[in-house]
Amino acid sequence: MQNFQDLDVWKRAHALVLRVYSLSNSLPASENFGLILNLRRSAAFTATRIAEGAGRHSDPEFAGDLKRALAASYELEYALLLAKDLGFMDPGLHDDVQGEIVQVRKMTSGLLKRLRAAP
Numbered sequence: 001m002q003n004f005q006d007l008d009v010w011k012r013a014h015a016l017v018l019r020v021y022s023l024s025n026s027l028p029a030s031e032n033f034g035l036i037l038n039l040r041r042s043a044a045f046t047a048t049r050i051a052e053g054a055g056r057h058s059d060p061e062f063a064g065d066l067k068r069a070l071a072a073s074y075e076l077e078y079a080l081l082l083a084k085d086l087g088f089m090d091p092g093l094h095d096d097v098q099g100e101i102v103q104v105r106k107m108t109s110g111l112l113k114r115l116r117a118a119p
Contacts, residue, residue: 004054009107013047013069016100020076023097027088035083042076045069046104059115066112073105 004010020043024036046069053065077098084094 001057002054004051007050007054007111009104009111010047010050010054012100012107013050013104016097016104017043017047019097019100020080023089023093027083031088035079035086035088038079039076039083042072042079045072046076046108050108059118063112063115066108066115069108070105070112073101073108077101 017040020039024039027036027039049065049069049072053062053069056062056065080089080094080097080101083089084091
């Protein structure tokens with residue numbers, strides 16, 4: 001068990017959540033219960049699962065939460081792509097945020113590998 005706020009991966013995921021909340025404010029109000037909700041939920045779920053996992057009492061339990069965080073990051077990636085393809089988001093902004101998602105995913109995967117390799 002560890003303090004999730006000390007994890008670099010959580011810090012990066014939290015920054016991503018804040019970014020997604022900010023950018024989703026510019027989407028059409030008609031998307032409040034659709035795409036905006038999905039973007040925010042999947043971004044928050046990514047960071048939340050990392051935080052929750054850090055509070056687990058065993059590495060296998062933590063690993064399970066990291067797997068769920070990874071799944072949520074893929075959901076976020078698709079919702080972001082959908083926002084771009086629907087014309088709600090500038091392609092350059094999409095690419096920038098997409099890069100952030102990939103970095104969070106790489107860091108999460110790296111932590112998961114370390115947990116699995118631990119004796």
